[in-house]
Amino acid sequence: MAEVLVYVDHVDGAVKKPTLELLTLARRIGEPVAVALGNGAADTAATVAEYGAVKVLTADAPEFGDYLVVPKVDALKAAYDAVNPAAVLVPSSAEGKEVAARLALRLNSGLITDAVDLEAGDDGPVATQSVFAASFTTKSRVSTGTPVITVKPNSAAPEAAPAAGTVEALNVSFSDAATGTKVVSRTPRESTGRPELTEAAIVVSGGRGVNGAENFHIIEALADSLGAAVGASRAAVDAGWYPHSNQVGQTGKSVSPQLYIASGISGAIQHRAGMQTSKTIVAINKDAEAPIFDLVDYGIVGDLFEVVPQLTEEVKTRKG
Amino acid sequence: MSLRIVVCVKYVPDATGDRHFADDLTVDREDVDGLLSELDEYAVEQALQIKEANDDDAEITVVTVGPEDARDALRKALSMGADKAVHVEDDDLHGTDVFGTSAVLAKAVEHAGYDLVVCGMASTDGTMGVLPAILAERLGVPQVTQLSEVSVSGGTVTGRRDGDSATEQLEASLPALISVTDQSGEARYPSFKGIMAAKKKPVEELDLDDLGLEADEVGLEGAWTKVEEATERPARTAGTIVKDEGEGGKQLAEFLAGQKFI
Ligand SMILES: Cc1cc2nc3c(=O)[nH]c(=O)nc-3n(C[C@H](O)[C@H](O)[C@H](O)COP(=O)(O)OP(=O)(O)OC[C@H]3O[C@@H](n4cnc5c(N)ncnc54)[C@H](O)[C@@H]3O)c2cc1C
Ligand SMILES: Nc1ncnc2c1ncn2[C@@H]1O[C@H](COP(=O)(O)O)[C@@H](O)[C@H]1O
Numbered sequence: 324m325a326e327v328l329v330y331v332d333h334v335d336g337a338v339k340k341p342t343l344e345l346l347t348l349a350r351r352i353g354e355p356v357a358v359a360l361g362n363g364a365a366d367t368a369a370t371v372a373e374y375g376a377v378k379v380l381t382a383d384a385p386e387f388g389d390y391l392v393v394p395k396v397d398a399l400k401a402a403y404d405a406v407n408p409a410a411v412l413v414p415s416s417a418e419g420k421e422v423a424a425r426l427a428l429r430l431n432s433g434l435i436t437d438a439v440d441l442e443a444g445d446d447g448p449v450a451t452q453s454v455f456a457a458s459f460t461t462k463s464r465v466s467t468g469t470p471v472i473t474v475k476p477n478s479a480a481p482e483a484a485p486a487a488g489t490v491e492a493l494n495v496s497f498s499d500a501a502t503g504t505k506v507v508s509r510t511p512r513e514s515t516g517r518p519e520l521t522e523a524a525i526v527v528s529g530g531r532g533v534n535g536a537e538n539f540h541i542i543e544a545l546a547d548s549l550g551a552a553v554g555a556s557r558a559a560v561d562a563g564w565y566p567h568s569n570q571v572g573q574t575g576k577s578v579s580p581q582l583y584i585a586s587g588i589s590g591a592i593q594h595r596a597g598m599q600t601s602k603t604i605v606a607i608n609k610d611a612e613a614p615i616f617d618l619v620d621y622g623i624v625g626d627l628f629e630v631v632p633q634l635t636e637e638v639k640t641r642k643g
Numbered sequence: 644m645s646l647r648i649v650v651c652v653k654y655v656p657d658a659t660g661d662r663h664f665a666d667d668l669t670v671d672r673e674d675v676d677g678l679l680s681e682l683d684e685y686a687v688e689q690a691l692q693i694k695e696a697n698d699d700d701a702e703i704t705v706v707t708v709g710p711e712d713a714r715d716a717l718r719k720a721l722s723m724g725a726d727k728a729v730h731v732e733d734d735d736l737h738g739t740d741v742f743g744t745s746a747v748l749a750k751a752v753e754h755a756g757y758d759l760v761v762c763g764m765a766s767t768d769g770t771m772g773v774l775p776a777i778l779a780e781r782l783g784v785p786q787v788t789q790l791s792e793v794s795v796s797g798g799t800v801t802g803r804r805d806g807d808s809a810t811e812q813l814e815a816s817l818p819a820l821i822s823v824t825d826q827s828g829e830a831r832y833p834s835f836k837g838i839m840a841a842k843k844k845p846v847e848e849l850d851l852d853d854l855g856l857e858a859d860e861v862g863l864e865g866a867w868t869k870v871e872e873a874t875e876r877p878a879r880t881a882g883t884i885v886k887d888e889g890e891g892g893k894q895l896a897e898f899l900a901g902q903k904f905i
Contacts, residue, residue: 334808391804391813392776392786416807417772417789424773425780428742433867436771449871455662455768460874467867503785503819507801507812525904549904567791567805567826573658573770574682574825582904592658596770603902604879605895611886618879621898625887633892641896641905 325409327353328402329376330422332414336366340522341414343481345474346374348441350484352448353409356380358402358493360395361387365490372488374481380405380493391504392418396425398495403430405493408469410448412441415473423473432468439478439579439600448472456573456592457599476521477579512568520552520569525582526601528554528571529564530594532587532608532627536564541631542586548638554578554598556588572597586627590615607631646701646795649757650690651748651778652683652720654713655768662768668870669738669863670768672710679716683763684830687720689823690761691831693795694724702726704755708736708747714846721841722833729755733850738863741774747861748774749781750854759800762822764789775822785815791826 327349332339342357349355357376359367364381371379380402386394399422403411413423415437427434438450448470452461464470520526527549529542539553546553555565557572571578573593583601588594590606590613598604599618606615611624623630656662660675687705694701705720706729707713717728731751739747752760760782765772779786787793790802790813800819804811805826833841851858859865885894899905 391788391811396780418806420771420773421776421786421788424741424771424776427867428745428777428780431867434741434773435868436773453876454770454873456658458662458876459664460876461668461870462872463868463870465867466869500780500783500785504787504813504815507814509809509811511809573767574764582899582902599876603904604882605898607891607895611884616882616884618882619884620879620882621895622882622884623887623891623895624884625891629889630887630891630895633890634895635892637893637896638899638905641900 325353326356326406328399328406328408328411329355329357330399330411330413330419331357331359331367331371332416332419333359333363333367336363338367338370339414340481341474341476342371343374344476344479345412345414346371346376347479347482348474349412350375351441352443356406356408358399360398368488368490373483373485375484375486376488377486379488379490381490382493382495384495386497386501389506390502391506392421392425393501393503394497395422396429397497397501398493399426400429401495402493410470410472413471413473415475420473423471427471430468430471432471433465435463435465435470435472438472438474441472441474453600456596475577475579517546518550518552520554520571520576521578523552523578523580525549525551525584526554526571526578526580527551527584527586528556528588529559529586530556530588531558531562533559533564534587539565541628545584545631545635545638548635548642556594585615586631588615589613590618646694646697647756647758648690648693648701648703648761649752649755649759650686650703650705650720650725650761651752652687652705652707652716652763653680653766654678654707654709654716655680655766658767663875664873667738667863668873677712677715679719680763680767682765682767682825684723685823685825685827686761686763687723687725688830689793689827691724692828693759693793696794704729706748706751706755707731708744708751717846718841719833721844722838723831724837727844728846729849730846731849731854735851735858735862738866739861740866740868741769741771741777742867743861743865745774745777745781747851747854747856748778750856751849752782754849754854758817759795760784760820762820764822764824775820779820782820785819787813787815787819788822790821790823793821793823793827
């Protein structure tokens with residue numbers, strides 16, 4: 324069976340959930356060979372094997388942490404040359420997309436970004452994408468070279484399928500371009516203890532209607548009662564009420580949870596772009612004409628300062 | 644020596660319009676009004692700020708690859724304060740993918756001459772956000788992308804990248820390519836004076852031949868991916884909308900319990 328390279332997103336050996344989804348999708352088109360780079364690369368082996376990696380190619384070198392993007396492209400290219408895979412799958416993070424794009428150019432291969440589904444086809448993998456702020460769904464395929472495809476988080480439910488996961492060291496020689504952009508310092512984002520926005524099953528978001536940083540605890544309390552991640556509209560982020568890393572939408576994160584709850588958010592096209600594919604959508608807004616109500620499964624026309632705390636209390640009571 | 648800045652800007656269909664696909668499954672650029680991609684306004688703005696911080700000793704060229712109307716995008720950038728423009732237009736460009744576009748842009752920015760190339764974080768139509776990385780690879784210059792803060796001095800560009808799991812401080816030597824996000828600072832509005840001045844600024848028109856490119860390297864035929872199907876997302880079935888009469892939170896909880904979320 325053809326091999327499929329899967330780029331592993333991990334922090335010091337802890338594998339992120341989208342990689343498990345990728346391994347699951349990869350099995351539809353071939354045998355996953357994982358590529359893990361940087362500090363803790365070899366520690367990913369047990370997890371990726373659990374989800375179907377027949378082989379794990381690992382490389383660690385200071386370059387991966389000290390310079391931007393290109394060292395990883397060099398390594399992925401080395402893995403490509405070693406394996407000669409039928410496709411290369413990479414998680415759709417900002418960095419993942421850049422790594423994939425440069426690799427595709429080096430391979431003279433077509434690139435598909437932000438796939439939300441993947442299936443085997445007669446002429447190679449067929450990727451589903453959601454475009455124009457999720458108002459259209461397209462099916463595309465790479466027509467030249469080896470398909471390089473980046474896949475969005477929450478595109479598949481990870482399914483375990485234990486495989487050998489044999490660890491092999493990958494030999495990487497870095498290109499001249501590898502050390503072009505130096506990472507002078509890196510400040511990891513502090514964990515809030517809440518699920519990661521793009522990976523969460525439930526997202527609770529607040530917008531301009533929340534009316535101040537000091538009120539966001541209302542949104543956080545609802546999120547915590549549901550075990551959800553917290554999101555924000557750009558209006559709330561631009562006002563300085565919530566960090567940009569929590570922004571949902573075209574220029575923030577794009578989320579596709581089982582449940583999305585929007586409070587005090589009007590539903591501008593750029594916001595919809597990042598949440599329209601959520602399974603169930605709920606909104607609380609005092610304006611019955613707000614466009615967000617066009618999307619909802621359930622909407623409350625009302626004051627979020629009344630509705631949200633009542634909902635939070637009720638959730639807590641029901642959960643006991 | 645004066646700093647040569649080239650800004651890549653894209654002319655896109657208005658995101659608030661009714662965007663759709665043409666029969667050949669390319670983006671329909673006829674039926675929806677176009678404009679300078681809002682995310683590229685931030686790129687123009689940062690170029691202007693870099694020029695100002697450099698005692699105005701810089702020349703800003705804006706470059707676009709696109710149809711005839713794309714000149715509107717150039718005009719807007721010129722009226723914001725860019726100095727001159729390059730417009731690459733050719734019938735054979737219809738349906739070009741990111742690799743074709745980057746090949747054309749690489750030739751065009753080399754033609755213009757540059758120390759610093761500035762891109763937006765993503766186009767508002769394709770939203771791939773990968774052209775800057777590909778262009779850097781083609782040009783063989785450092786890629787310093789997704790910056791929310793940037794400064795250039797003494798032949799070095801530094802910037803802040805708010806990545807997925809960390810914030811990074813980056814540094815590279817010129818010549819280099821950067822892309823900036825919508826967190827980098829609001830773009831200025833063109834002044835009346837700027838709009839008048841823009842009318843006299845030079846716009847160089849180029850086609851593929853001028854850049855030494857062949858038709859089969861670009862366009863729909865030259866694209867390395869193929870859209871096979873595009874379907875409009877069915878409108879979501881109308882949901883239940885309830886006016887809060889004091890029990891809204893409880894009703895919502897009931898709904899969520901019914902859907903097994905609680
Ligand atoms: C290039 C570009 C990119 C963008 N990217 C993004 C993006 O990534 N994400 C994003 O979100 N936006 C983005 N935007 C901005 C977007 O266009 C909107 O401006 C933004 O989403 C509005 O945020 P909002 O809904 O919170 O605010 P508003 O549109 O002001 O809506 C606030 C809503 O709160 C309601 N409200 C007020 N008080 C209460 C109350 N007490 N109880 C209940 N409801 C109340 C109001 O009725 C209103 O509907 C982008 C714009 C551009 C041009
Ligand atoms: N046709 C084009 N002409 C000029 N610049 C472009 C074009 N397409 C993309 N760009 C630049 O590349 C950036 C990212 O585009 P994309 O990868 O298509 O999302 C944009 O913000 C522009 O700076």
